Amino acid sequence: MHDGNHAGAPLNPGLVFEMVQAHQKSAALKAAIELDIFRAVGEGPGDVASIARHASASERGTRILCDFLVINGVLAKEDGHYRHTPSSAAFLDPASPACMASIAQFMSDPALRPVYDNLAEVVRSGRTVLPGAGTVEPENPIWVQFAEKMAPMMGPMAGPLGAVVLNGHTGPMRVLDIAAGHGLFGIEIAKQNPEAHVTGLDWAPVLRVALDNARKAGVQERYDMLPGSAFEVDFGGPYDAVLLTNFLHHFDKPTCVALLKKVHAALKPGGRAATLEFVPNEDRVSPPAPASFSMTMLATTAAGDAYTLSELTAMYTEAGFGSITGHPIPMSPHTIVMGRA
Amino acid sequence: MHDGNHAGAPLNPGLVFEMVQAHQKSAALKAAIELDIFRAVGEGPGDVASIARHASASERGTRILCDFLVINGVLAKEDGHYRHTPSSAAFLDPASPACMASIAQFMSDPALRPVYDNLAEVVRSGRTVLPGAGTVEPENPIWVQFAEKMAPMMGPMAGPLGAVVLNGHTGPMRVLDIAAGHGLFGIEIAKQNPEAHVTGLDWAPVLRVALDNARKAGVQERYDMLPGSAFEVDFGGPYDAVLLTNFLHHFDKPTCVALLKKVHAALKPGGRAATLEFVPNEDRVSPPAPASFSMTMLATTAAGDAYTLSELTAMYTEAGFGSITGHPIPMSPHTIVMGRA
Numbered sequence: 257m258h259d260g261n262h263a264g265a266p267l268n269p270g271l272v273f274e275m276v277q278a279h280q281k282s283a284a285l286k287a288a289i290e291l292d293i294f295r296a297v298g299e300g301p302g303d304v305a306s307i308a309r310h311a312s313a314s315e316r317g318t319r320i321l322c323d324f325l326v327i328n329g330v331l332a333k334e335d336g337h338y339r340h341t342p343s344s345a346a347f348l349d350p351a352s353p354a355c356m357a358s359i360a361q362f363m364s365d366p367a368l369r370p371v372y373d374n375l376a377e378v379v380r381s382g383r384t385v386l387p388g389a390g391t392v393e394p395e396n397p398i399w400v401q402f403a404e405k406m407a408p409m410m411g412p413m414a415g416p417l418g419a420v421v422l423n424g425h426t427g428p429m430r431v432l433d434i435a436a437g438h439g440l441f442g443i444e445i446a447k448q449n450p451e452a453h454v455t456g457l458d459w460a461p462v463l464r465v466a467l468d469n470a471r472k473a474g475v476q477e478r479y480d481m482l483p484g485s486a487f488e489v490d491f492g493g494p495y496d497a498v499l500l501t502n503f504l505h506h507f508d509k510p511t512c513v514a515l516l517k518k519v520h521a522a523l524k525p526g527g528r529a530a531t532l533e534f535v536p537n538e539d540r541v542s543p544p545a546p547a548s549f550s551m552t553m554l555a556t557t558a559a560g561d562a563y564t565l566s567e568l569t570a571m572y573t574e575a576g577f578g579s580i581t582g583h584p585i586p587m588s589p590h591t592i593v594m595g596r597a
Numbered sequence: 598m599h600d601g602n603h604a605g606a607p608l609n610p611g612l613v614f615e616m617v618q619a620h621q622k623s624a625a626l627k628a629a630i631e632l633d634i635f636r637a638v639g640e641g642p643g644d645v646a647s648i649a650r651h652a653s654a655s656e657r658g659t660r661i662l663c664d665f666l667v668i669n670g671v672l673a674k675e676d677g678h679y680r681h682t683p684s685s686a687a688f689l690d691p692a693s694p695a696c697m698a699s700i701a702q703f704m705s706d707p708a709l710r711p712v713y714d715n716l717a718e719v720v721r722s723g724r725t726v727l728p729g730a731g732t733v734e735p736e737n738p739i740w741v742q743f744a745e746k747m748a749p750m751m752g753p754m755a756g757p758l759g760a761v762v763l764n765g766h767t768g769p770m771r772v773l774d775i776a777a778g779h780g781l782f783g784i785e786i787a788k789q790n791p792e793a794h795v796t797g798l799d800w801a802p803v804l805r806v807a808l809d810n811a812r813k814a815g816v817q818e819r820y821d822m823l824p825g826s827a828f829e830v831d832f833g834g835p836y837d838a839v840l841l842t843n844f845l846h847h848f849d850k851p852t853c854v855a856l857l858k859k860v861h862a863a864l865k866p867g868g869r870a871a872t873l874e875f876v877p878n879e880d881r882v883s884p885p886a887p888a889s890f891s892m893t894m895l896a897t898t899a900a901g902d903a904y905t906l907s908e909l910t911a912m913y914t915e916a917g918f919g920s921i922t923g924h925p926i927p928m929s930p931h932t933i934v935m936g937r938a
Contacts, residue, residue, distance in 0.1 A: 266683065266684075267687055267928075268684045268928075269687075269688050269695075269753070269928060269929070270928075270930065271670055272626070272671070272688050272689060272701070273697075273700070273750070273930070274885075275622045275623060275626045276623055276626060276700060276704045276705065277893070278619040278620065278621075278622035278623045279620040279705075280713065280896075281620075282616060282617055282619045282620035283713040283716045285616045285617060286617075286716065287717040287719075287720055291717050291720055311720070311721070312721060313721045314723025314724075315723070316723040316900070317719060317720035317721065317722070317895060320720075320894075320902070321720050321895070323881050323888060324891070326882040327888050327889055328612075329609075329612055330612060330613070333881075333882050342608045343609045343610070343612050346608055346610075347612075347613050354610075356610065356614075359614070360613070364620075366714070369714070372620060373624070373707070373710070375624045375625060375627065375628035375662075376632050378658060379628055379654045379658035379661075379662050380632070380652070380653065380654045380655065382654070382655025382656070383655075383657075383658075409610070412610070540664050540674075541674050542668075544615075544668050545611055545614065547664065548621070548665060548668055550665070551621050551662075551665045552618070552621070553661075555621075561657075587608075587609075587611075588611075589614065
């Protein structure tokens with residue numbers, strides 16, 4: 257039996273109870289971040305009283321919340337004192353450079369609440385109940401939030417993506433970063449290759465976040481901005497490489513193919529297109545993280561999906577690409593898919 | 598290292614992502630129940646098109662929802678067709694007598710949504726943000742819902758509870774079932790001992806559900822009703838046994854002790870008091886299901902908790918009980934705690 261299947265699993269009524277109550281986990285993590293619990297645990301002695309003081313919170317609430325975090329693997333408890341686990345120290349303590357607490361703020365956006373409260377209606381209609389095109393509605397301010405809040409999750413993917421795209425390539429090159437967001441992927445190319453010139457494409461308010469990050473990385477003189485919609489703006493070019501990160505999953509296949517054709521036309525012969533995607537196995541139910549991402553696309557878009565490697569390969573092929581390869585990124589739910597013009 | 602601790606766990610950024618998205622699991626299960634997906638899978642050929650037809654839903658939405666249910670262990674997928682797992686067949690298919698789908702309706706009561714949306718405020722104040730005493734506010738209609746919807750989860754506990762309380766006791770006996778709810782626990786005693794006479798105590802509208810269940814079990818002639826608050830009504834008696842199921846966790850320790858004293862006074866010498874509770878280990882973070890229940894009590898009550906066996910033993914002792922024993926119920930998050938007057 258393959259991953260993600262449970263036909264032979266033992267009888268477990270707890271599974272239903274656990275799933276019904278799963279929403280408490282998201283609420284507890286969000287509350288803990290708001291109350292700065294992970295900083296308190298990292299800095300202080302770890303007893304309930306001192307954490308409660310740091311959080312300006314009750315001891316009853318603090319104790320129950322911290323116990324709940326321990327049960328869920330994002331704190332540890334020793335002799336009645338709370339400590340970080342390796343994962344909470346790295347990814348939830350604001351003192352850590354890898355802290356991802358801001359992604360919880362982005363992903364628990366109250367604007368998305370009605371979608372999940374009415375998920376049966378979403379399943380009936382087959383598309384988001386958000387207005388228009390959902391999260392990909394033009395100029396949706398959610399993408400400024402994405403650019404600002406999701407960088408800690410995407411940052412660790414930039415190094416592997418840069419390495420796959422460059423593949424030892426040195427010397428002058430032009431790179432287009434479509435739906436640049438925080439800009440970290442294009443910026444990484446500019447850092448790895450000091451002769452690379454990067455053009456970031458996104459809504460203008462989003463590009464301000466990318467430019468700010470380019471400045472911090474000291475590559476702003478090789479960073480241009482192309483504000484607008486990827487479907488409407490003239491890409492210019494020709495480019496040596498085009499990045500298309502966390503973008504295709506928002507759209508149906510014909511829309512993806514049309515965009516990939518536009519990308520193909522903007523590339524030099526032999527140029528590279530690299531997408532960063534949640535790519536489930538062909539069974540669509542494993543591994544859990546990329547396979548589950550389809551639910552987010554159902555809930556928030558009109559026709560998006562987490563596409564399998566065979567689906568992405570078919571799209572790339574239809575758009576004229578060859579040499580199509582998948583590169584899963586270790587320790588992440590993401591896969592880089594590369595094609596050559 | 599004990600259960601529920603993770604100090605030595607490997608570095609895993611996915612843990613944060615998974616926790617942030619956990620709310621999708623509750624929303625997906627609720628949607629699947631509303632759309633009657635589990636009946637469709639049990640009755641039909643299991644392909645997306647036929648499930649979608651049964652649910653009057655889109656194929657895109659149905660496919661993504663069913664895949665999500667597979668990922669979470671409450672469906673299986675074979676050759677592109679959806680099948681029941683043993684657990685979904687038993688506990689989620691409405692055709693199964695053990696179907697627990699109604700508990701999802703009870704536990705996802707929209708009235709509780711603001712509590713979890715404002716969990717940081719709950720932790721700050723140390724008590725529910727629901728009005729008054731929260732779910733234990735007098736005459737809260739939630740308990741009629743509990744009596745109607747939670748019976749499928751509580752039913753399997755009735756047999757073990759009856760066996761522990763009776764312990765071979767035959768002949769005439771009087772039993773008081775405090776916070777009777779669906780009445781299944783007292784009714785089970787009446788079924789196991791044909792000379793037992795049961796008095797159910799709860800709010801009057803709740804007792805109508807219990808009486809209905811007593812009728813169905815054919816024991817209504819040995820079933821009396823005592824409507825009102827357990828803290829205010831005269832218990833009468835003396836009784837051979839008092840049941841106190843899923844009740845103490847709503848209150849602080851002094852309130853529990855006062856109630857146990859009142860129970861003690863209503864028992865014959867040597868009579869039994871049996872509570873059914875979520876009882877975590879002394880570390881309060883294991884096993885996951887009973888330990889997590891503290892979060893529900895934080896969110897929905899002013900001062901309730903999931904008490905450990907040593908805490909419950911201390912309460913029983915202070916109220917005058919002896920011979921206090923704990924009896925975990927297999928395959929459930931519950932433990933029976935017995936004391937003798």
